Amino acid sequence: MAKFIIRRLLLLIPILLGLSVLIFLFIRLLPGDPASTILGERATPENIIRVREALGLDRPLHEQYFAYLGGILQGDLGKSFLTNRDVVDDFLQRFPATIELTVTAMTFALALGIPLGMLTAKRRGSWIDNGGTILSLLGISIPIFFLGLMLKWLFAIQWPILPDSGRIDLITYFFPRVTNMMTVDALIAGDWGGFVDALRHLILPGIALGTIPLAIIMRITRASVVDVLNEDYVRTAHAKGLKEGTVDSRHVLRNAMLPVVTVIGLQTGLLLGGAILTETIFGWGGVGKWMYDAVVANDYQIIQSGVLLLAFIFVMVNLLVDISYAFLNPRIRYS
């Protein structure tokens, strides 16, 4: 197992290096003069000099790259050209909100997707199965931003039972920010009302972001359970008189979960991209909204570093998924 993890970690090095080169070139190779492109309408001679200095544009490209790489290794990803704030600080301050949202979305997707996939697989060919297939197809085909808008209109405007934006009712609930995850902070402060309010704010964006993974997890679970149901060991388990529920939980689900684990890793990339849309619609103060604002303001430094940080997180999550996959499936470890 240790060997497997080390090998996977070594494989990461070229990918991360390549990623840093690609993203380094993003600003340096901007069409035209990078400094004036970056500044656009804000390009005064002083500003241009400031950006040139910040980027070290007068030095040779390879020197610039090594300076950039050195900065990354020390946790320095530059400053926003607009606010002059440290990009990593901004990112770390907002990232917990995005974690809270993506974890909610993933929980929603798993909590519904696995049982529904199991159910449709066991009732193959029935109307439940057909209905489930249609629902999962719709779930895959509906864009996050459209679903988000419709949810917001339906449950926050037309029938206002849930908040339409934000992370908490700031006027009613106030507690110290420790982790910057509202639900966790409310619990730490023992503010029960605040916790419930934070949860209510999570429902609509969580569903909007979680629907595509839900549909995909449901599909994969169904396909995978159908495969396992045909295995000899399942027939044996039935033949020796095990209860239906025992067979399902001990034999079917446990073996059918392997492909689902892989999908969870792949979906993380989708969730991180989708967070930009979801957070924009629901005014959620996470990394996605931050990136959106940077795009609107043409703040290239934030776009550049944000992409690098999110890609890094995506790569890391996939590494963890691979490791847990190898942990669950001994056949992978030794191949």
Next chain:
Amino acid sequence: MTQASAAVDARHDEERAVGLWADAFRRMRRSKAAIIGGTIVGFFVLMAVFAPFLAPYDPTRGNLAESYLPPFTGDHLFGTNVQGQDVLSRIIFGARLTLGIAVLSVSIGVTVGGILGATAGYFRGWVDALIMRGVDIMLSIPGLLFAIAVVTWLGRGVVQIAIAIAIINIPIFARLLRGSLLSLREADYVIAARSVGVGGAGLLVQHMLPNAIGPLIVQATLALATAVVDAAALGFLGLGPPDPRTPEWGTMLSDTYRYLNDAVYLAFFPGIAIVLSVLGFNLLGDGMREALDPKLRR
């Protein structure tokens, strides 16, 4: 004799290829998913092609005296937007742009990705290693994020959006084709062709590619679905076509989400157009996969 057997081999291959496609087509006609998906896609393609004849109004011309007309009343079936532009006409013309971007981006993705994948799978060795590490790096950036970065880099515009979405697709197609070619190298008929002296480009183009193309077509159809969503997402985020009069489905949604309270139809109709077209491509792709999957052939 070598030539003769190669010719026999080639003819035999050709027969089988025709057989596969005829069979796939026959199976597709029996697949409900493929028929429904194909019908939906056909509907949108016709809409895009005949947009000038179908649209009741000029999609770019506004009339402020007629802004915010509700749907299903008067002369505007889907109502009008802030500028008084006809929503139905904008959706019909929007099909041109959205489908155009989708087709252009997937074509670029298939071509560039296909060439990279074929090169990697055919030459192997360090060429393969180099290309595939590049592919890994591209895949490590979440798709929509990559597209956003590319559009901010290239500047706003229809071609730029298509390139941005194509870049998400390139690594997927490169991986797919390389994988197929690697497994085909061991196929009996490829070994047979090589043993009778077929080599180089001939082997790749005549024997291997025709057999690797099925999964590529399926993936391309599914990629069209993703491309429609991504193009609309970029439009929604304000990275759509630079001219605000250009009808684009995602931009139409983003125009309206500030007025959600009183004019939800402005978001509803373009949203439904996106969902339906994406559903169509997904169904068609699924149907094609079933039809082309040799494991499912009977």
